[in-house]
Amino acid sequence: MSALQLPCIIYKTQKQMDDYTAADMRCGDLDEAQLQKHFHLTDVSTKVNPYTQTRITPFNQPQSMFYGMRGPSEPVSPQLCVRTLFDEFRALSRIFSLYGPYKHVIEQMITHMQNGHGSKFRSLYLDMALKEQIWNDRSGKSSLLRIKTVLQESIDFEMGYIKNDLKKKLYDEIMAYAVLPKFNNLFDRFNGLGISVHDTWATHITLQSLLVSNDKYKAVINYRIQDHFGLDILDILNPFYFQFRIFRIWFVLQRWAKYGFKPFITEMNATVTIQGAKGG
Incomplete structure (x- = not known):
């Protein structure tokens, strides 16, 4: 069999x-009636009413005891209304990013949505977080540990190479037993990674190189992972997400035809090196 x-x-x-x-990844595909009647998005912001483009006061805030009474209604420009919504979006994100080296990433991502026109987002901090997650996973479902086990069993140390069927063995092992990297543990709810990435969309794992010498091996493995910074209809219909104002603002900014701010793809990369020995 070939190498x-x-x-x-x-x-x-x-x-x-x-x-x-x-x-x-859809955007600008819903009108005001759909947002308010079907998705019940009437109470969106505490600062401005996105539909009427007026400032929120005790007289026009839906949850206020003064709602419906005659009072001042200060109009704001469309540009100021959008800036106010994004500022509130960023401010609300801080309760999900209280500490740690990654807490600032979510605000960068919100600003990227505001100004990036749907272009891909990359961050050295997210690459670092991904590598840390891969290395620190010592569970039986670690994809990296599963790869190491298969390599250990498949390398022909006498001939100094690995057989061509290793690719299938690795795929089957990861598919059957491993959990791919994601950011959904308890700490991720407060360090900014849960709101920034949480789960992931697509993953490619590449064996870049393998050196076998003197009954030892060294393998270089790359993880390329993508996620979507966007909301679908199921997200906003989920009572858990709907209760948080941040997601209501996000959905209106993304999906309302008048705004239609583009969601984007977040890409993370991490390269790790593993080593082992015959019989080890």
């Missing part, structure tokens, strides 16, 4: 990279 040609992708998800057709 495996490197580099090669040893695992990829069924969901595709660069998928701009996904439901959470």
